[in-house]
Amino acid sequence: MAISLGKLTLGRIVQAAIVALVVGVVGFAMMEALPGDAAYRIAAGRYGYDMVTGAAAEQVRSELGLDRPAAERLLTWVGQTFTFDLGQSAVTGERVGHAIDHQLGHTVELALVAVAVALLIAVPIGVLAGLRPGSLFDRISAALAIVVRAMPAFLIGIVLMLVLAVELGLVPAAGHGHGGNFVLPALTLGIVLASVLTRVVRNAVAATVASDAFQFALHKGLPMRAAFLRHGVRNAAVPVVAYLGVQMALLLEGVVVVESVFSWPGIGHALTHAIFERDVPMLQGTALTLGLMFVLLSFLADLACRALDPRLNT
Amino acid sequence: MRLTVEELSVHAGSTRLVGPISLAIEAGEPLTILGETGAGKSLLAQAIMGALPEGLTAQGAITLDGRRLDTLPPRQRRALWGHEIAMLPQEPWRALDALMRSGEQVAESHAIVAGEGWKTAEARAHDALSGLGLEERAMAAWPGALSGGMAQRVAFAAATAAGAGTLLADEPTKGLDEARRDDVTALLLRYVEDGHLLLTITHDVAVARALGGKVMVLKDGEAVEHGAAAEVLHAPKSAYGQALIAADPANWPHIIPQRGGEPVLVAEGLGIARGRRLLLDGVGLSLRAGQRIAVVGESGLGKSSLLDTLAGLIPAAGGAVRRLGRGAAPFAVQKLYQDPPAAFAPRVPLAESFRDLERRHRISRAEREMLLERLGLSPGLLARRPDAVSGGELQRLALVRVLLLQPAVILADEPTSRLDPVTQRQVMEVIGAIARQSNVGLVLVTHNRTMARRWADSTLDLSDYTPLRAAG
Numbered sequence: 073m074a075i076s077l078g079k080l081t082l083g084r085i086v087q088a089a090i091v092a093l094v095v096g097v098v099g100f101a102m103m104e105a106l107p108g109d110a111a112y113r114i115a116a117g118r119y120g121y122d123m124v125t126g127a128a129a130e131q132v133r134s135e136l137g138l139d140r141p142a143a144e145r146l147l148t149w150v151g152q153t154f155t156f157d158l159g160q161s162a163v164t165g166e167r168v169g170h171a172i173d174h175q176l177g178h179t180v181e182l183a184l185v186a187v188a189v190a191l192l193i194a195v196p197i198g199v200l201a202g203l204r205p206g207s208l209f210d211r212i213s214a215a216l217a218i219v220v221r222a223m224p225a226f227l228i229g230i231v232l233m234l235v236l237a238v239e240l241g242l243v244p245a246a247g248h249g250h251g252g253n254f255v256l257p258a259l260t261l262g263i264v265l266a267s268v269l270t271r272v273v274r275n276a277v278a279a280t281v282a283s284d285a286f287q288f289a290l291h292k293g294l295p296m297r298a299a300f301l302r303h304g305v306r307n308a309a310v311p312v313v314a315y316l317g318v319q320m321a322l323l324l325e326g327v328v329v330v331e332s333v334f335s336w337p338g339i340g341h342a343l344t345h346a347i348f349e350r351d352v353p354m355l356q357g358t359a360l361t362l363g364l365m366f367v368l369l370s371f372l373a374d375l376a377c378r379a380l381d382p383r384l385n386t
Numbered sequence: 387m388r389l390t391v392e393e394l395s396v397h398a399g400s401t402r403l404v405g406p407i408s409l410a411i412e413a414g415e416p417l418t419i420l421g422e423t424g425a426g427k428s429l430l431a432q433a434i435m436g437a438l439p440e441g442l443t444a445q446g447a448i449t450l451d452g453r454r455l456d457t458l459p460p461r462q463r464r465a466l467w468g469h470e471i472a473m474l475p476q477e478p479w480r481a482l483d484a485l486m487r488s489g490e491q492v493a494e495s496h497a498i499v500a501g502e503g504w505k506t507a508e509a510r511a512h513d514a515l516s517g518l519g520l521e522e523r524a525m526a527a528w529p530g531a532l533s534g535g536m537a538q539r540v541a542f543a544a545a546t547a548a549g550a551g552t553l554l555a556d557e558p559t560k561g562l563d564e565a566r567r568d569d570v571t572a573l574l575l576r577y578v579e580d581g582h583l584l585l586t587i588t589h590d591v592a593v594a595r596a597l598g599g600k601v602m603v604l605k606d607g608e609a610v611e612h613g614a615a616a617e618v619l620h621a622p623k624s625a626y627g628q629a630l631i632a633a634d635p636a637n638w639p640h641i642i643p644q645r646g647g648e649p650v651l652v653a654e655g656l657g658i659a660r661g662r663r664l665l666l667d668g669v670g671l672s673l674r675a676g677q678r679i680a681v682v683g684e685s686g687l688g689k690s691s692l693l694d695t696l697a698g699l700i701p702a703a704g705g706a707v708r709r710l711g712r713g714a715a716p717f718a719v720q721k722l723y724q725d726p727p728a729a730f731a732p733r734v735p736l737a738e739s740f741r742d743l744e745r746r747h748r749i750s751r752a753e754r755e756m757l758l759e760r761l762g763l764s765p766g767l768l769a770r771r772p773d774a775v776s777g778g779e780l781q782r783l784a785l786v787r788v789l790l791l792q793p794a795v796i797l798a799d800e801p802t803s804r805l806d807p808v809t810q811r812q813v814m815e816v817i818g819a820i821a822r823q824s825n826v827g828l829v830l831v832t833h834n835r836t837m838a839r840r841w842a843d844s845t846l847d848l849s850d851y852t853p854l855r856a857a858g
Contacts, residue, residue, distance in 0.1 A: 288481035292545045293468020293499035303483045382528050
């Protein structure tokens with residue numbers, strides 16, 4: 073059933089608020105649940121492992137108010153967040169909002185290139201497989217997709233790093249700064265996304281080509297090529313775009329892992345470090361940004377589906 | 387012009403699905419193939435077209451104007467599509483691309499298939515569609531907004547734009563009410579008058595009668611009768627032909643209308659909406675015990691939604707539904723569904739479904755056995771799963787299931803539209819008789835007005851209650 077655009081937008085805004093609250097609270101609770109004394113870890117983050125002393129830890133504790141009850145600290149964070157203030161990093165003292173400002177740009181860059189790579193892999197393979205379901209090509213691509221999907225992202229990243237950077241020396245292994253640095257993280261993330269996306273494209277194309285509408289397009293005399301361009305692409309794109317929206321979760325998960333593997337200075341990288349260093353404000357800030365990005369990207373996918381399918385607008 | 391088919395049969399591996407069939411069609415003399423639903427009639431059209439689904443093969447000679455088609459390589463056969471031979475789809479709503487405006491779907495046939503420039507193509511498409519009585523508004527609409535009749539006209543214009551002289555129409559009136567059905571047959575007749583070849587496949591005897599020419603009756607994939615329409619339709623020789631003609635609602639005996647007992651279900655000023663769109667407004671209905679009411683109207687008008695509102699499954703957009711007397715009891719209003727297999731749990735033996743129902747409602751097994759006997763069903767059927775029972779039997783089992791609850795009202799949503807005519811008649815007779823005997827009020831939703839007239843005590847025409855929809 074069609075939902076008006078206003079209702080959809082409102083729904084997404086409410087959803088964003090709920091995501092923000094849940095991510096903040098759960099992130100906080102998980103950090104609290106970790107064993108060990110956070111003050112020591114933070115001090116280690118600030119001064120290095122060899123320099124941590126009891127006195128330094130105590131100083132961190134009193135400075136950050138870690139001895140205050142957990143509920144009080146959480147409420148302070150919620151209150152701040154409502155005024156769009158994410159606080160300061162417990163380790164560097166940098167404003168979290170400022171740090172994210174930098175990281176977000178890098179992450180979006182990487183994510184966009186990765187989605188482009190995923191589409192470049194998934195669309196041709198998916199279309200070819202979908203036009204001939206059950207063919208050898210279809211079955212090989214299905215097997216590959218399953219193998220790739222079954223491998224964790226960091227493993228794919230390390231394999232690519234070993235082959236392309238270490239053995240062949242084609243690209244730098246890690247880092248950020250010039251174009252060559254894009255290759256490994258974007259390729260890794262792109263391959264991870266492409267695995268399932270290929271199958272989605274394949275299923276969408278196979279269903280479209282088998283549909284009564286497509287068969288009728290052929291029966292009325294359109295050549296295969298014209299029929300596919302005019303009655304296949306757009307129809308198959310609707311489920312693919314809808315799936316891309318859902319797949320954003322996989323993308324964000326991949327960002328965290330891949331950025332860490334390749335030392336890419338984005339949000340995912342910052343998030344992992346915040347966990348190691350018990351930097352609660354940084355963790356909450358980065359997790360919140362990723363959560364909101366997910367809501368925003370799903371919303372964009374919804375809008376794209378509406379642009380493709382007029383039935384969703386009536 | 388002439389199309390001949392000799393000993394045509396369709397196979398899946400080594401299994402013969404339909405045929406062998408021989409037929410000949412001349413210009414001006416259409417051929418209509420009548421037969422059971424699902425008896426392979428569609429495969430015949432696809433075999434002639436050269437558009438069989440993968441895995442199926444055809445044997446036999448197909449000759450169009452002295453040229454053998456069956457021996458042509460697939461690419462050359464496809465090259466004939468639209469230019470010399472065209473196929474009108476079964477369900478035009480599904481055959482049109484939902485994401486392209488209807489006018490453009492005709493224009494592209496002119497432009498790409500007939501090779502006219504896009505400007506000319508658009509103008510020709512416009513002329514063709516207005517010639518078929520379609521308004522500008524309908525040409526600019528997405529297919530989902532068209533009525534079934536309009537969609538079929540768009541499909542016709544799109545299929546024949548490049549001047550195909552042979553048309554294969556596969557159940558072209560499926561799901562249309564009589565008025566729309568007659569529109570489509572008129573369209574086909576005009577095509578014949580233009581000197582073209584027409585092969586129509588249908589299970590509707592009325593369509594065959596209207597088209598005239600020749601008729602072939604198919605049973606179990608074989609022709610049991612073949613001859614001039616007037617002869618076959620008036621004096622069929624084969625037993626199946628006779629049953630088929632007798633099963634045409636126009637040949638059903640006239641009903642003696644009855645008033646029924648006390649009222650069980652009353653609706654006043656009922657409004658039916660889908661989302662925010664009001665489909666029907668001001669519908670009034672009063673159903674008495676033992677009475678049969680038919681609700682008629684074209685597909686998409688809101689017939690099924692009305693039934694769901696009467697059943698209390700969706701809220702009314704206006705007015706009220708009241709259950710009175712016996713109708714007020716908790717399980718007194720029951721539904722019979724359109725697609726019998728979809729109304730049963732698919733992987734469970736039927737007996738198990740019945741046992742669950744009887745346990746839930748504390749009904750004795752004897753009751754079930756009595757009902758099975760009354761409806762002429764063998765108790766052995768219950769050992770099977772729903773997909774191993776024929777559609778007619780399954781619909782009667784659904785009726786048994788409903789009757790076990792001793793309803794005061796049965797709401798039947800096109801209960802026979804997926805059944806072939808002979809089975810349809812049997813099932814409708816059983817439903818009607820049981821309702822009278824058990825004093826159950828029946829509301830039947832159907833798009834077949836003739837059936838409604840012959841079967842129901844009174845008829846409610848929903849097209850009188852549409853607030854928005856333009857005629858088309």
